[in-house]
Amino acid sequence: MSPCTHSRPFDVVLLGATGFTGALTAEYLAAHFPSRARLALAGRNQAKLEAVPDRLVRINQQLDDVALLHADSCDPQSLARVAESARVVITTVGPYLEYGEPLVAACAAAGTDYVDLTGEPEFVDRMYIEHHATAKRNGARIVHACGFDSIPHDLGALFTVQQLPNDVPVTVRGVVRTNATISGGTLHSGLGQLSRPRAMLQAAAGRRRLEPRPRGRQVRTRTGRPRRDRTLDTWLIPLPTIDPDVVRRSALARPDYGPDFTYSHYAGVRHAVTAAGALAGFTAVLAAVQIPPVRRAIGRGIPQGEGPSAERRDRTWFTVDMIGEGGGQRVHTQVSGADPGYTETAKMLAESALCLAFDDNPPTAGQVTTATAMGVNLLRRLSTAGISFAVIASQTVTHAGR
Numbered sequence: 001m002s003p004c005t006h007s008r009p010f011d012v013v014l015l016g017a018t019g020f021t022g023a024l025t026a027e028y029l030a031a032h033f034p035s036r037a038r039l040a041l042a043g044r045n046q047a048k049l050e051a052v053p054d055r056l057v058r059i060n061q062q063l064d065d066v067a068l069l070h071a072d073s074c075d076p077q078s079l080a081r082v083a084e085s086a087r088v089v090i091t092t093v094g095p096y097l098e099y100g101e102p103l104v105a106a107c108a109a110a111g112t113d114y115v116d117l118t119g120e121p122e123f124v125d126r127m128y129i130e131h132h133a134t135a136k137r138n139g140a141r142i143v144h145a146c147g148f149d150s151i152p153h154d155l156g157a158l159f160t161v162q163q164l165p166n167d168v169p170v171t172v173r174g175v176v177r178t179n180a181t182i183s184g185g186t187l188h189s190g191l192g193q194l195s196r197p198r199a200m201l202q203a204a205a206g207r208r209r210l211e212p213r214p215r216g217r218q219v220r221t222r223t224g225r226p227r228r229d230r231t232l233d234t235w236l237i238p239l240p241t242i243d244p245d246v247v248r249r250s251a252l253a254r255p256d257y258g259p260d261f262t263y264s265h266y267a268g269v270r271h272a273v274t275a276a277g278a279l280a281g282f283t284a285v286l287a288a289v290q291i292p293p294v295r296r297a298i299g300r301g302i303p304q305g306e307g308p309s310a311e312r313r314d315r316t317w318f319t320v321d322m323i324g325e326g327g328g329q330r331v332h333t334q335v336s337g338a339d340p341g342y343t344e345t346a347k348m349l350a351e352s353a354l355c356l357a358f359d360d361n362p363p364t365a366g367q368v369t370t371a372t373a374m375g376v377n378l379l380r381r382l383s384t385a386g387i388s389f390a391v392i393a394s395q396t397v398t399h400a401g402r
Helices: 003-007 020-032 046-050 052-059 076-085 101-110 121-138 151-161 184-194 197-210 243-253 272-288 292-299 310-314 343-358 376-384
Strands: 010-015 039-043 067-070 086-091 113-116 141-143 170-178 218-221 227-229 234-238 260-269 318-326 329-337 388-396
Touching: 003 086, 010 020, 010 076, 010 343, 020 039, 020 052, 020 343, 039 046, 046 052, 046 067, 067 076, 076 086, 076 101, 086 101, 086 343, 101 113, 101 121, 101 141, 113 343, 121 141, 121 197, 141 343, 151 170, 151 243, 151 260, 151 318, 151 329, 151 376, 151 388, 170 234, 170 243, 218 243, 243 260, 343 376, 376 388
Parallel strands: 010 039, 010 086, 039 067, 086 113, 113 141, 170 260, 218 260
Antiparallel strands: 170 318, 227 234, 234 260, 318 329, 329 388
16 A cells, blocks of 8 residues: 555545445444544445445444545546545445456556455456556555455465475366355346356456566466366366466466465356256256347346345355365365355455555555465454354375375
8 A cells, every 4th residue: 555545534445335236335334434434435336325324323333424425437537536545445346347447547546545346357357457556656446356255265275285295296186166146246246247258358468468477486276177176075167267267367476475385266066967967057048148139138047136035144154165285295175164255255355445445555556366465464354253264184195196
């Protein structure tokens, strides 16, 4: 963070508090915001925004005078005013490919830290191409994917690496399981990204041309094949999400991941027939979303701004199992929590902003990952908040296992 931001009117500004996930994030902030710290809410619809503080005051009476700021993605001057007033800006307003860039640009220019919950690879890559250099020059930390995409995987990989010997080649595979449902915002973001495979590949290639590579170290992701994992007793399905890219970028930035680091990423299911059905279903959806009328019809299934009920979220869980090997050691770790897409995502997003605003983090700037910008500070915060990072098993091995 640029030193000049300490004198700004607000420690944290939340954009999107009138939406589904934004409302959950606002409520979490209200329950955990430090006393005497300064919170503001920003949005386009003043009438909807004015209804939010009443809910927050019932959680935290100190927020009876929370500030309300005008912010509109179509009005760059309003976003510049928000960025210049804050130490950290949170945004839950997506799809980010459609709405996100003006706020990233404003925060990069103002030297303001920024967090979001995007899982859109094209957006993240384009923001690196367009705004990383400005953010780095001005001391801003632009941290994307601060929700279920991709904190459990990013910090889970960091936690796993910490259990293995230093300065040895390391392989890690992550396996995610959940019974969660999807929200309108997540659905529409996913549909938009899946409909743009060529643009996504072009953005990734453009970023690779600019991104520095470490000297004397190798970092890679590996796309595996569907198979049975004997350690986890689970069928593995390769998962084409942003998560492995985030883990790889953390490993590129952190020498403590060792001289040769490889990560692979899967969804885990119990039965072979479920794995086959999931692969067939994904292939069908990928083909269908290339047809605009079909894509719009799918999107109408869950409107943006809607999500599962509190009762449904209370029955929801996730686990991310990590199997790491290096230096003759194998470790099985697990990140676990409640409803990942909303309850825990709001927690992760809010704690990321609080960590940037108030913790003594490693010096860094530009577009960075959670493991790079905050690392063990955020891991500690999330553990205290109820997300578990645990070592399940650790053993000596004589050869690499599957």
